[in-house]
Amino acid sequence: MPADSGLENVSRIFYDANFVRDLGIRLKSVGAGTCETTLQVQERLRQQHGFVHGGVVATLADHTAGGAARSVSGAGDVLTVEFKINYLRPASGDRLRCTANVLRAGRTAIVAEALVFAGPPEQEELVAKLTETLFVVEDPKNRTRRE
Amino acid sequence: MPADSGLENVSRIFYDANFVRDLGIRLKSVGAGTCETTLQVQERLRQQHGFVHGGVVATLADHTAGGAARSVSGAGDVLTVEFKINYLRPASGDRLRCTANVLRAGRTAIVAEALVFAGPPEQEELVAKLTETLFVVEDPKNRTRRE
Amino acid sequence: MPADSGLENVSRIFYDANFVRDLGIRLKSVGAGTCETTLQVQERLRQQHGFVHGGVVATLADHTAGGAARSVSGAGDVLTVEFKINYLRPASGDRLRCTANVLRAGRTAIVAEALVFAGPPEQEELVAKLTETLFVVEDPKNRTRRE
Amino acid sequence: MPADSGLENVSRIFYDANFVRDLGIRLKSVGAGTCETTLQVQERLRQQHGFVHGGVVATLADHTAGGAARSVSGAGDVLTVEFKINYLRPASGDRLRCTANVLRAGRTAIVAEALVFAGPPEQEELVAKLTETLFVVEDPKNRTRRE
Numbered sequence: 001m002p003a004d005s006g007l008e009n010v011s012r013i014f015y016d017a018n019f020v021r022d023l024g025i026r027l028k029s030v031g032a033g034t035c036e037t038t039l040q041v042q043e044r045l046r047q048q049h050g051f052v053h054g055g056v057v058a059t060l061a062d063h064t065a066g067g068a069a070r071s072v073s074g075a076g077d078v079l080t081v082e083f084k085i086n087y088l089r090p091a092s093g094d095r096l097r098c099t100a101n102v103l104r105a106g107r108t109a110i111v112a113e114a115l116v117f118a119g120p121p122e123q124e125e126l127v128a129k130l131t132e133t134l135f136v137v138e139d140p141k142n143r144t145r146r147e
Numbered sequence: 148m149p150a151d152s153g154l155e156n157v158s159r160i161f162y163d164a165n166f167v168r169d170l171g172i173r174l175k176s177v178g179a180g181t182c183e184t185t186l187q188v189q190e191r192l193r194q195q196h197g198f199v200h201g202g203v204v205a206t207l208a209d210h211t212a213g214g215a216a217r218s219v220s221g222a223g224d225v226l227t228v229e230f231k232i233n234y235l236r237p238a239s240g241d242r243l244r245c246t247a248n249v250l251r252a253g254r255t256a257i258v259a260e261a262l263v264f265a266g267p268p269e270q271e272e273l274v275a276k277l278t279e280t281l282f283v284v285e286d287p288k289n290r291t292r293r294e
Numbered sequence: 295m296p297a298d299s300g301l302e303n304v305s306r307i308f309y310d311a312n313f314v315r316d317l318g319i320r321l322k323s324v325g326a327g328t329c330e331t332t333l334q335v336q337e338r339l340r341q342q343h344g345f346v347h348g349g350v351v352a353t354l355a356d357h358t359a360g361g362a363a364r365s366v367s368g369a370g371d372v373l374t375v376e377f378k379i380n381y382l383r384p385a386s387g388d389r390l391r392c393t394a395n396v397l398r399a400g401r402t403a404i405v406a407e408a409l410v411f412a413g414p415p416e417q418e419e420l421v422a423k424l425t426e427t428l429f430v431v432e433d434p435k436n437r438t439r440r441e
Numbered sequence: 442m443p444a445d446s447g448l449e450n451v452s453r454i455f456y457d458a459n460f461v462r463d464l465g466i467r468l469k470s471v472g473a474g475t476c477e478t479t480l481q482v483q484e485r486l487r488q489q490h491g492f493v494h495g496g497v498v499a500t501l502a503d504h505t506a507g508g509a510a511r512s513v514s515g516a517g518d519v520l521t522v523e524f525k526i527n528y529l530r531p532a533s534g535d536r537l538r539c540t541a542n543v544l545r546a547g548r549t550a551i552v553a554e555a556l557v558f559a560g561p562p563e564q565e566e567l568v569a570k571l572t573e574t575l576f577v578v579e580d581p582k583n584r585t586r587r588e
Binding site for chain 4: 313316337352354356375384
């Protein structure tokens with residue numbers, strides 16, 4: 001697999017990010033401008049009413065949108081500069097799934113959106129929708145390699 | 148302290164939320180429509196470039212805005228329905244501080260905003276700004292007490 | 295046509311709104327949770343670089359999302375409480391088209407999104423995407439009729 | 442006054458924008474990273490309930506935030522790439538005032554926020570709050586001059 005393949009670049013931003021590993025977010029698939037992830041919800045990720053905490057849902061959506069953006073950013077890494085999330089329903093159950101896609105891939109900025117679903121595979125409900133802007137920045141990992 | 152005091156209600160949404168305890172978010176002060184928190188950053192909360200993960204920053208900002216909202220929602224609990232966050236600078240260092248205040252307290256909806264600062268107390272930098280809408284809902288804890 | 299039909303209710307929020315008529319926004323179609331509009335761009339609606347002003351694009355997207363929301367709000371009217379818009383490309387040319395759909399229809403709040411396209415029918419480009427929250431409120435027109 | 446002064450550059454984005462002139466938005470003052478505007482509300486700018494249309498409020502807030510951003514962007518012009526607005530109260534009366542300030546001025550991106558007030562000078566109410574990201578782009582007017 002070439003060093004600059006989309007899959008390797010996207011994988012890297014998942015497995016090099018401590019917090020993403022800590023939450024247990026798993027990269028399921030990557031396409032050209034798309035990304036899919038899942039999360040098995042540990043009890044420590046819930047809020048005061050027993051639902052998955054909004055911060056966990058936002059992190060999953062943000063990072064999956066980042067994965068979709070990274071798949072089209074070539075040698076450049078991506079950095080979220082802003083996002084907006086609407087919580088449509090409380091996220092109950094112990095499994096989340098997220099799909100993201102790129103709306104607009106510019107040279108310096110990428111806009112992506114993500115949907116988060118909760119529940120068992122056949123009975124998933126849409127629980128949140130995120131839209132975000134990312135900047136394309138030089139990937140520190142690539143820089144190190146060239147030096 | 149009366150059972151419906153702002154401080155008790157706000158404390159409850161911090162200490163009853165597993166994820167907030169898990170991250171290590173600490174409630175520092177509560178006023179009428181204001182809230183302040185701090186977070187000592189553990190290594191597991193960082194992203195691939197060594198900065199605090201955006202999801203941690205968003206969770207801190209969201210929950211602190213929720214604390215400010217809870218301080219003015221009387222018997223009702225609060226639920227985030229949407230938020231928007233702008234990341235102004237990468238959050239480096241090992242300490243975050245967040246202040247939040249209510250922009251508009253309605254009977255059914257509250258709008259609040261939060262600022263997140265990073266760095267040692269005397270050299271803090273503003274790293275993020277959030278604005279969010281919360282709905283006022285019946286507090287399950289209060290309901291239980293009445294039954 | 296019954297007085298509470300979706301089409302009549304949606305038409306009303308377009309043709310009773312001075313500013314929407316003033317801009318020249320035209321309601322093209324309404325479905326259950328969907329709405330489509332067009333706008334022929336007058337020169338007075340442009341900004342300093344000759345593109346359609348972002349405020350015009352936002353108004354079109356907001357009002358079309360409002361139309362989609364009104365189609366599912368029954369007797370209640372809808373009121374935008376917040377929206378977020380990403381401008382994906384400058385809107386050039388003299389024709390805009392907008393499609394909107396409801397993401398979540400609650401009893402008190404509705405979340406809708408809208409896409410804005412610019413250019414001639416066969417060569418349209420996506421220029422903006424909006425997501426918004428609306429509250430369902432008593433329709434003053436319905437109230438008047440009952441009195 | 443030097444050709445690149447903040448005031449001249451900010452004035453230009455107000456008076457060269459057809460739509461801003463058409464609405465009647467007036468630039469009141471400009472500082473380093475701040476901007477203030479007013480709008481006398483014509484009847485054609487209202488919505489179906491008699492309030493100022495949200496699209497007018499958003500345009501005022503967006504353009505005033507753009508003015509604040511333009512005051513710190515040097516030779517570069519500014520372009521809104523996304524904004525988020527919360528409507529806190531219906532905007533009644535016939536006068537709006539908007540103040541904006543820059544939260545973060547980067548070389549390629551600027552984040553600004555704006556507050557919109559409605560009502561007579563001594564009894565103004567906060568009706569909306571906007572946060573937006575702008576890109577710094579080459580000013581076509583400056584380019585022309587150099588050629």
